Amino acid sequence: MIDITNIHKTYITGTNKLHVLKGIDLKVEAGEMISVMGASGSGKSTLLNILGILDNHDHGEYLLSGIKIEHLNERKAAQLRNKYLGFVFQSFNLVSFKNAAENVALPLYYQNIKRKKRNLIAMEYLDRMGLKEWAHHLPNELSGGQKQRVAIARALIAKPKVILADEPTGALDSVTSQEVMDILTDINRNENITMLIVTHELDIAKRTQKTIRITDGMITEIIKN
Amino acid sequence: MTIHESRFTNHEYMFSIDRWQEIYLTIRKNKLRTFLTGFAVAWGIFMLIILLGSGNGLENGVKEQFKGGAMNGIWISSGVTSVQYKGLKTGREIKFTDQDYKLIKNSIKGYDHISARLFLGSVLVSNKNEYGSFFVSPSHPDYGYIKEIQILQGRFLNQIDIRECRKVAAIGEKVKTELFKGRDTVALEKYINIKGVPFKVIGIFRDFGRDDNEQKRIYIPITTAQKVFYTSNVINQISFTTGNASPEEADVMLKKAKMTLSRSHTFSPDDPRAIDIMNKSEDVRRFNALFAGIRMFIWIIGIGTIIAGIVGVSNIMMISVKERTKEIGIRKTLGATPASIIGLVMQEAILITGFAGYIGLVLGVGLLELISKNMPPSDFFRNPEANFTIAIGATILLIIAGAFAGFFPAMKAAAIRPIEALREE
Numbered sequence: 001m002i003d004i005t006n007i008h009k010t011y012i013t014g015t016n017k018l019h020v021l022k023g024i025d026l027k028v029e030a031g032e033m034i035s036v037m038g039a040s041g042s043g044k045s046t047l048l049n050i051l052g053i054l055d056n057h058d059h060g061e062y063l064l065s066g067i068k069i070e071h072l073n074e075r076k077a078a079q080l081r082n083k084y085l086g087f088v089f090q091s092f093n094l095v096s097f098k099n100a101a102e103n104v105a106l107p108l109y110y111q112n113i114k115r116k117k118r119n120l121i122a123m124e125y126l127d128r129m130g131l132k133e134w135a136h137h138l139p140n141e142l143s144g145g146q147k148q149r150v151a152i153a154r155a156l157i158a159k160p161k162v163i164l165a166d167e168p169t170g171a172l173d174s175v176t177s178q179e180v181m182d183i184l185t186d187i188n189r190n191e192n193i194t195m196l197i198v199t200h201e202l203d204i205a206k207r208t209q210k211t212i213r214i215t216d217g218m219i220t221e222i223i224k225n
Numbered sequence: 226m227t228i229h230e231s232r233f234t235n236h237e238y239m240f241s242i243d244r245w246q247e248i249y250l251t252i253r254k255n256k257l258r259t260f261l262t263g264f265a266v267a268w269g270i271f272m273l274i275i276l277l278g279s280g281n282g283l284e285n286g287v288k289e290q291f292k293g294g295a296m297n298g299i300w301i302s303s304g305v306t307s308v309q310y311k312g313l314k315t316g317r318e319i320k321f322t323d324q325d326y327k328l329i330k331n332s333i334k335g336y337d338h339i340s341a342r343l344f345l346g347s348v349l350v351s352n353k354n355e356y357g358s359f360f361v362s363p364s365h366p367d368y369g370y371i372k373e374i375q376i377l378q379g380r381f382l383n384q385i386d387i388r389e390c391r392k393v394a395a396i397g398e399k400v401k402t403e404l405f406k407g408r409d410t411v412a413l414e415k416y417i418n419i420k421g422v423p424f425k426v427i428g429i430f431r432d433f434g435r436d437d438n439e440q441k442r443i444y445i446p447i448t449t450a451q452k453v454f455y456t457s458n459v460i461n462q463i464s465f466t467t468g469n470a471s472p473e474e475a476d477v478m479l480k481k482a483k484m485t486l487s488r489s490h491t492f493s494p495d496d497p498r499a500i501d502i503m504n505k506s507e508d509v510r511r512f513n514a515l516f517a518g519i520r521m522f523i524w525i526i527g528i529g530t531i532i533a534g535i536v537g538v539s540n541i542m543m544i545s546v547k548e549r550t551k552e553i554g555i556r557k558t559l560g561a562t563p564a565s566i567i568g569l570v571m572q573e574a575i576l577i578t579g580f581a582g583y584i585g586l587v588l589g590v591g592l593l594e595l596i597s598k599n600m601p602p603s604d605f606f607r608n609p610e611a612n613f614t615i616a617i618g619a620t621i622l623l624i625i626a627g628a629f630a631g632f633f634p635a636m637k638a639a640a641i642r643p644i645e646a647l648r649e650e
Binding site: 049052054055074075078079081082083087089091093094095096097098102106107109110111112114115154158 | 243246247250251254255551552554555556557558559560561562563564565642643644647
């Protein structure tokens, strides 16, 4: 599903060059659930951004579901993100003035699905997250766990092939964290969606099939859990 | 690759209903921001409309004073010399005669109506037991055109009246109402008594001049007046209209007339008092130039006000884009293309500017209507109006303004990098 070979990324700020990724090779099979661990500054977020087509790599090859990701304009990148990828973030990243249902429906708006239909689908996904009664609440009326479940519903609604989660439990207490992980594991198992979770919590990483450790821009360890 | 390759997808289309709904939702959820954005524009358009309407009012007021006489008319009256010329003293009275009328008629080219006139002044006129003092103005038939009077009943003077020195009179509306009262309301074909001489009423006219004297005027054939009241061929004024002549050609005609008179009466062509010239086209031209200036001034101020409004909208949209960095980042992550983001911001700007501007337009036009209805017209201000063209112009201006206001913020929004946007807390 994800196949990257020798990925390099350098950030240039003024006269400073920061070589963040120094040749990453990674294969993630369809339906796999893996975690990426590493100290802050190790390059794990950069890797996630490149995998999420939110940033470009300098060298190397990236194949997403067989599509070569290279020199894409923003329009193509946006369409690929919409079709293949779902995102879950530490800070939820819900649109604050849209209610839960509208937030969940947003990816379908960019697929040109009619409002009525996409709201219907959004309700379905919210129901699966047990948030049907909260559909018309704004994000600031929801708890952290609820917000993250809304975000997961939003990531799922476009039926992506891969879900990229950046510290999905970083802002949650341990009980809620486990609940969120339960949901993600269920989705991975039942819908065969490939999942890549960046985390720095060992007990979260332990719940994935494979943990990749990144140190200083390189993969230093792959642990089977 | 299964991504569809169409040039634009639905959410990138400007007229997609879904897109408008999306914008409507955004606006509804950000009422204060929207109000502040719109207010500046509404004010700008309101001011422009009020200014333009007032300018029109001023123009209408002044134009009203030009009424009652052809806009291309030139009136030459005899006067008294004030410059020594060819050994002749100053203070000499110039007396025009029929000869001058004929000379001018033959020398100038391009006039369309020409008439001589006598000044009888205010004269006692009676119809049986009704008396009144009216201005009797002996003239040629063409004077009806030069003065642009409107015949209400009967006819004006004609060439046969002139040739046969008929004792006929065309009377003003007010003359008719003052002399024909009670049961005796039919004036046509009746005889009125001018300085003891009976004249048959052949027509009743309306004069659009604002001076009361112009309404209380009686026109009689100039030849009749010369015979009955003067027993000479003297005249006091020669007037003509310049037809389709350009201002320059009209000047040439006037100069020619002046030279002709100067030669036949031996006065200096530069003497300002020997003859008195009233050149309406010159006055009209001067006022047109003045109002062109005023109008330009108004547009400059009005557009300035609107530009201030646009800058305001642009500024607030900039802040709004900054505020919405995260939202835009989220949208991009979820699949919004740059075109879609640009459209979102620009359409919001156009919608707000258009809507607010329309409110300003309606309020401005409404206020003008109110003033126009409730304020009595004066010499210098009447009927302020903003016409259809101005409204259409303002609308087009608004849409362009909105697009301008939205352009830079939209570009900024499109340039937002999702990674950085999402990192912000």
